[in-house]
Amino acid sequence: MSKTDPSANPSTPGERAWALFEVLKRKELIPTGYIEQLTQLMAHDWTPENGARVVAKAWVDPAYRALLLEDATAACAQFGYTGPQGEYIVALEDTPTLKNVIVCSLCSCTNWPVLGLPPEWYKGFEFRARLVREGRTVLRELGTELPANVQVKVWDTTAESRYLVLPLRPAGTEHLSEEQLRQLVSKDVLIGVALPQLA
Amino acid sequence: MDGFHDLGGFQGFGKVPHAVNSLDYKKVFKQDWEHLAYSLMFIGVDQLKKFSVDEVRHAVERIDVRQHVGTQYYERYVIATATLLVETGVITQAELDEALGQPFKLANPAHAKGRPALTGRAPFEVGDRVRVRDEYVAGHIRLPAYVRGKQGIVRHRTRVQWPFPDAIGHGDQSAALQPTYHVEFRVKDLWGDATDDGLVVVDLFESYLDKLDSPAVQP
Numbered sequence: 001m002s003k004t005d006p007s008a009n010p011s012t013p014g015e016r017a018w019a020l021f022e023v024l025k026r027k028e029l030i031p032t033g034y035i036e037q038l039t040q041l042m043a044h045d046w047t048p049e050n051g052a053r054v055v056a057k058a059w060v061d062p063a064y065r066a067l068l069l070e071d072a073t074a075a076c077a078q079f080g081y082t083g084p085q086g087e088y089i090v091a092l093e094d095t096p097t098l099k100n101v102i103v104c105s106l107c108s109c110t111n112w113p114v115l116g117l118p119p120e121w122y123k124g125f126e127f128r129a130r131l132v133r134e135g136r137t138v139l140r141e142l143g144t145e146l147p148a149n150v151q152v153k154v155w156d157t158t159a160e161s162r163y164l165v166l167p168l169r170p171a172g173t174e175h176l177s178e179e180q181l182r183q184l185v186s187k188d189v190l191i192g193v194a195l196p197q198l199a
Numbered sequence: 200m201d202g203f204h205d206l207g208g209f210q211g212f213g214k215v216p217h218a219v220n221s222l223d224y225k226k227v228f229k230q231d232w233e234h235l236a237y238s239l240m241f242i243g244v245d246q247l248k249k250f251s252v253d254e255v256r257h258a259v260e261r262i263d264v265r266q267h268v269g270t271q272y273y274e275r276y277v278i279a280t281a282t283l284l285v286e287t288g289v290i291t292q293a294e295l296d297e298a299l300g301q302p303f304k305l306a307n308p309a310h311a312k313g314r315p316a317l318t319g320r321a322p323f324e325v326g327d328r329v330r331v332r333d334e335y336v337a338g339h340i341r342l343p344a345y346v347r348g349k350q351g352i353v354r355h356r357t358r359v360q361w362p363f364p365d366a367i368g369h370g371d372q373s374a375a376l377q378p379t380y381h382v383e384f385r386v387k388d389l390w391g392d393a394t395d396d397g398l399v400v401v402d403l404f405e406s407y408l409d410k411l412d413s414p415a416v417q418p
Contacts, residue, residue, distance in 0.1 A: 011299055013274035017232035019299035020239055020281045023290050031246060035238040042237060043227040088359050090381075105207030105343050107256060108272065119224035121217035123272045129209040132345065135386070136395040143219040152397035156207065158341055159379040159402035160361050186220050194219035 041083075042117055050081045051114040051164050052185035055196075056178045058091075059169040068166065069093055076114055076164075086113035091166045092155060092192070099150050100165045101139065101192030103131040104157040111162035115190045122191065132156055142193050165192040172198060200310060200337055203264045207343040208390065236273035240280045249287040253368035257339035258282045261306035282306040311338035313369025316377055317406040323380055326415035327353045329408040331382075339368030342407045345389055346382075346399075352416050354400065355381035363406060377405040 011019075024030050054076055058065040068075040072089040076082065089111060092100035104110065105128045110118040121127055131138050135152040139145075146152065155163050167189055173181060188194035217223070228234045243249050258279035262270065270278070282305040284290045295303035314336065323329060333348040341364040357378045366374035379402050386397045 009301070011301055011303075013271050013277065014230060014232040016274070016281075016299060016303060017235045017239075017277045019295060019303060020277055020284075021235055022298045023294045024239065024242065024284075026294075027290070029247065029289070030242060034242065034246065035234065038238050038241060039228075039234040042234065048224075088357060090355070105345075106204060106341065107259065116224070117227050119217070120229075120272065121215050121223075124216060125206055125209075126212040126215045127217075129206040129212050130215070132207045132343075132399050133210075133386070133390050134395045135397050135399075138215060141214050142217060152395065153383075154397065154399045155381075156343060156399060156401045158343055159364075159404060160359070161357060161379065161381065161402045187224050188219045193217075197220075 042112070046112045046114075046116045048116050048185070048187035048190055049182070050076075050079065050116070051111075051187075051190040052182040053079055054081070054091075054114060054164065055166060055185045055190070056181035058166055059181055060178050065166075072164070081113040083113050085109065086111055086162055088161050089114065090161050090163050092153075092163055094165060094167045094192075096168065097150055098153055099139075099146055099192065100153050100155060100163075101131065101135060102155050102157060102163045102165065103127060105129070105132055106156075106158055109157040109162070111164055114162075114164050115187060119187065139193060142188075144194055164190050167192075167196050170196050170198060200260055200340065201335070201344055202260050203267050204260045205344050208345045230273075232277075233273040236276035236280070240276055243280055243284055243287075243289070247289060249289055250283045250370065251362075251367050253339065253341075253362070253364050254283055254370055255279050256341075256364075257309070257368040258306050260339065261309060263304075263307055266304065278304070278306055309338065309369065311336070311369075313338045313371055314365050315371075316363035316366060316375035316404070318375050320405070322356065322378065322405065323353050323408065323410055324415065325353055325355060326417065328411040328413050328416065329353055329380070329382060330411055331403065332407055332409055334407075336365060338365060340365050340407075341368075342403065343401060346384060346401050346403075349384055349388060350411065351382040351384040351388075351401075353380045354383050361404075363404060365406070379404050380408060382408070 068091045072091040108123040135154045184196035259275045331346045360376035362374035
């Protein structure tokens with residue numbers, strides 16, 4: 001088997017990624033620290049804890065909630081949650097009869113600074129293909145059974161608007177502090193496939 | 200372009216491989232090369248300024264369907280970035296092949312040259328009934344095919360405008376700026392009655408829409 005015969009010895013995605021890196025590096029096109037800084041942002045700074053902070057504040061502060069629903073970009077910027085893929089943010093308000101849920105059927109667009117990079121399943125073919133066609137069924141399969149009187153509203157992220165779901169504050173959380181409320185808001189809650197729940 | 204990337208409504212897939220509130224999104228990058236996908240992409244976009252993110256999306260769409268089906272997510276962005284760096288002359292196919300030790304398969308060439316935005320029309324207002332233009336485009340388009348020709352209601356017009364994807368996605372720096380509209384569709388208008396009920400809101404550039412004569416809907 002020849003090493004140059006790809007069918008005999010197919011390269012891996014990782015080998016191809018490093019090959020591209022190597023070509024750019026040899027040409028000195030990779031600025032010092034660029035990859036490290038961006039990776040720090042993507043892997044550590046952009047997390048769903050950011051979105052949880054926004055949601056919990058909206059639950060306890062009516063003025064902030066009003067701002068979030070009017071201009072979520074400004075509301076998120078108050079916490080410094082801005083930047084690539086967070087330039088035009090819209091908050092989607094759940095009601096007792098409406099459940100919002102986010103998808104990107106064309107690829108993977110997500111509100112990076114507020115939700116973090118999208119998880120694998122969100123970018124997977126199943127979720128992208130099925131949610132816009134059978135939203136209630138997909139939610140049920142994931143573990144979120146909605147009452148029949150709750151309408152499912154799917155938001156397909158096909159342009160530059162970036163969403164976060166503002167869920168209903170669960171009953172029985174009146175005694176919780178803002179910081180405790182944050183713990184109820186997961187990445188799945190921000191995407192809309194899960195409801196915030198007391199542990 | 201009508202391609203495999205345009206997955207909305209595509210049937211034949213199984214269950215979403217996930218259970219809610221598991222922590223499987225941690226860590227963000229699960230393999231030691233995955234961070235390179237976006238990092239190298241942004242070197243091309245922001246540092247070298249050789250192409251736009253829209254062109255990257257189009258390059259992902261141009262990955263041959265048989266290859267696309269078998270790729271991992273971040274792999275597609277490596278292929279797209281490599282393709283655009285070759286097409287813009289920053290690197291060569293031979294350099295990639297040499298670094299890899301075998302042929303580095305890039306995306307297919309573009310099937311079209313792109314198209315300009317429709318301009319000179321009055322913007323739509325919240326509550327307007329609109330129909331998605333029944334257009335078939337061989338180049339980049341940010342319109343999921345499942346709403347083509349369908350009627351919906353405008354629920355929001357963005358306060359910001361962006362370059363028209365069908366133009367900027369082909370490197371056209373003169374792409375007109377347009378708002379997008381959050382257009383609400385009824386699921387049964389998209390997929391018939393034999394499905395779950397509900398609503399789907401799609402974020403659509405102005406050029407993809409025509410206003411209908413029927414009365415606007417009260418907000």
